[in-house]
Amino acid sequence: MTNRHILLVEDNPDDEVLTLRALRKHNIASEITVARDGVEALDFLFGTDTHGGRDTTMPCLVLLDLKLPKVDGLEVLRRIRSDERTKLLPVVVFTSSNEEQDILECHTLGANSYIRKPVDFNHLSEALRLIGTYWLTMNLTPKLSNAAR
Numbered sequence: 320m321t322n323r324h325i326l327l328v329e330d331n332p333d334d335e336v337l338t339l340r341a342l343r344k345h346n347i348a349s350e351i352t353v354a355r356d357g358v359e360a361l362d363f364l365f366g367t368d369t370h371g372g373r374d375t376t377m378p379c380l381v382l383l384d385l386k387l388p389k390v391d392g393l394e395v396l397r398r399i400r401s402d403e404r405t406k407l408l409p410v411v412v413f414t415s416s417n418e419e420q421d422i423l424e425c426h427t428l429g430a431n432s433y434i435r436k437p438v439d440f441n442h443l444s445e446a447l448r449l450i451g452t453y454w455l456t457m458n459l460t461p462k463l464s465n466a467a468r
Contacts (some may be wrong), residue, residue: 323349323455324378326393328360330387334436338382338413341444347451352378357390361398364405377408380454383430385414385421393424400429407461409454 325348329335335353342348354360362368364377381399385392392412399405411432412425427431434450437443 323347324376324380324456325351325451326354326360326363326378326381327351327391328354328357328381328383330355330384330386334384337440339444341440341447342451344444345448345451347447347455350378356388357392357395359389360387360395361390364399365402366409377405378450379409379460380450381408381410382450383410383414385412385416385425393421393428396425396428396430407460411450411454411462413450 325342327335327338327342328421329338335355339351339353339366352363354363359369360381360383364381366373373427383392387395392414396410399408399410400468406429409431410429411434412430413434413436415436417435422433432450434446437446465467
């Protein structure tokens with residue numbers, strides 16, 4: 320697979336730094352885009368607002384936090400699944416929430432996976448290595464159309 324682009328949707332600066340460090344440590348992605356709120360994530364995916372005119376090739380994976388400013392992760396997931404251009408895009412909810420209602424709602428909305436972020440960096444790093452190995456090297460997905468179409 321040539322596209323090893325991840326969209327990381329994370330508003331916590333500490334979690335962002337640790338996640339990026341772990342992804343880079345394992346050479347998981349060739350490109351990582353960070354969106355720090357739900358609006359920025361949607362703008363990136365659909366090539367609107369500040370991301371208007373970008374190459375709208377879809378990332379091969381979205382790592383999505385739930386507790387986000389502006390538009391929360393559940394609404395981001397809902398919009399991803401409701402649009403033809405992104406409905407098949409792999410979305411892994413990667414969050415600190417262990418609430419049963421969040422887990423149920425995410426799976427109901429079509430999340431491909433729900434993973435609670437480990438607190439310990441070594442466990443976080445290993446979880447991201449496994450996520451990257453599966454979603455970026457083992458899993459086969461159909462080609463997605465560009466957001467601008």
